[in-house]
Amino acid sequence: DGGITQSPKYLFRKEGQNVTLSCEQNLNHDAMYWYRQDPGQGLRLIYYSQIVNDFQKGDIAEGYSVSREKKESFPLTVTSAQKNPTAFYLCASSMQANYGYTFGSGTRLTVV
C-alpha cells in the first residue's frame, strides 16, 4: 500500500527536551512538508522540502529543525527552543507543485 506514515501517534516530552517526529512516504513524491495544526488556526507551515538535501523554512520554523537525506524520509525535530510545542503535527507529500497533498495521520505532541 502506498502512503505516508507518521510515528509515533502520541508523544510526550518533558520541558527542555528535544524530540523527533518521523515521516516516511513510499509514494515517490519529490516534495514533503510539515504543518502544525492548532484549534481555530488551521494548518501552519513549519518546513518544506522540494528535493533531497534541500529544505526551506515555512511560516513558523523557529524552534524546529528538519533533514532530508532520503527522498522517502523527512523527520522533524522539535527543539527546546520551541516555546509552545504542544500541538498536532501533520506531515504531507506531493508529486509536484500545486498537485495536491497526501497527508499522514499526524502526531500529537504534548509537553508535560
Next chain:
Amino acid sequence: AQRVTQPEKLLSVFKGAPVELKCNYSYSGSPELFWYVQYSRQRLQLLLRHISRESIKGFTADLNKGETSFHLKKPFAQEEDSAMYYCALGRDSSYKLIFGSGTRLLVRP
C-alpha cells in the same frame, strides 16, 4: 500578503438542505485552489482542485477571480458529509499551500 479566509467556524444544516462553505483568498497572481476534508478519526484528504473542474461526492467549487472566492457547494447535504473542511491556496509554481482555519460542517438528521 497571501491569505485564505473561511469565515464560518461551524456550519450546521439539516439533511437534504443545500450547503455552501465559504472561502475567500487574497493573492494577486495565478492561484490554485483546493478543498481538503477531514472526517472523524480519518486523515486529512484532498476533496477537489479547482483546475480539475470535477464534482466529488456531490460537491462542486467554482473559482471566482473577480470575488476572489472558491466556495464549496452541495445541493443536498448528507449526514456523512459531517466533517472539517479546509480551503487551501497554492501560488503559481510554489509547492507551499496556505490553509484557511477550517469550517466544521454538521449535518443533522
